[in-house]
Amino acid sequence: MFTSHDGLCSIGELAERAGVTVKAVRFYSDRGLLPEASRSAGGHRRYGPEALGRLRLVRSLRALGLPVREVHRILDEEDEAGSVLEDAVAGQLRELGSQLKALRWREAGLQLVQECPPGERAGRLALIGALAAPPSTAPLARFWRSWLPARMPARATAAFLEAAVPEPPDDPEPAQALAFARLNAFVTRPCTGAEQPRPEAHRTAGAHGPAVLYAGLARAYELAGTQLRRGREPYAGEELDSFVGAYTSVYGARDTPAFRSRLARQLAADPRIDRYWELVTEVISIPGGPPEPTPGSAHDWLFAALDAQTTAAA
Incomplete structure (x- = not known):
């Protein structure tokens, strides 16, 4: 839980807790991957407690090389069986395999x-x-x-x-x-x-x-x-x-x-x-x-x- 009186945190606090830059949080927010809970009186973004876990998941998916559109689909359509995630990972593995084969031929x-x-x-x-x-x-x-x-x-x-x-x-x-x-x-x-x-x-x-x-x-x-x-x-x-x-x-x-x-x-x-x-x-x-x-x-x-x-x- 965040320590503020309303249970929300600023973009800077969220970025610090997740170990990412403010620019990354803003990027994910602008693309709908990280919904903000509200805006302060000065127009600053405020995030709820669930944002930290979601941001860490987004960061993990991006670290695997998944494009933003696939991350969006996983977050929006995630089901109990995890089939959306499995399909995305399988597709990324195929693409990576093709890239590795191309690199080996170039070598x-x-x-x-x-x-x-x-x-x-x-x-x-x-x-x-x-x-x-x-x-x-x-x-x-x-x-x-x-x-x-x-x-x-x-x-x-x-x-x-x-x-x-x-x-x-x-x-x-x-x-x-x-x-x-x-x-x-x-x-x-x-x-x-x-x-x-x-x-x-x-x-x-x-x-x-x-x-x-x-x-x-x-x-x-x-x-x-x-x-x-x-x-x-x-x-x-x-x-x-x-x-x-x-x-x-x-x-x-x-x-x-x-x-x-x-x-x-x-x-x-x-x-x-x-x-x-x-x-x-x-x-x-x-x-x-x-x-x-x-x-x-x-x-x-x-x-x-x-x-x-x-x-x-x-």
């Missing part, structure tokens, strides 16, 4: 420029400068959307993009940041849709074939990825059968030695985007650790198994 970019030889700094700056912080995956998604068959169903496209487009790490090592910058440069270099390399299967799969093909390939890549993590050399097994089956299901063919031989020749002649997958591996793998499998490395493992099998049979 990695600065380290890349600081550590590179002077003759490479201009090129390195151009790579890093082309990225937002944190970087967007939109250019990578656009690259693949222009590469995929035009009649690819939306669900199948989304599944492919999930596997093909790496998420930028929240706390990147400089090498990962450089790989992502190079990946961004790779997909944004001048290249018309007509010049994009496409495999033969895109032209022969028919209306529903692309979705069937990529669903089958996804299963084969997952199986091959397990063997890649184990360090297994390519071999003819369940993984290769699944890989070949993805193509037989699209072409309406039987899995025969002759079909496998034709498929091996076709895949050998298909254009490749090896550099993309090399950079993806650098982005998603922990520096110094074993490389993480990608659809590209899984495809190479499966093709090597197919090529070895058909060569031996010939």
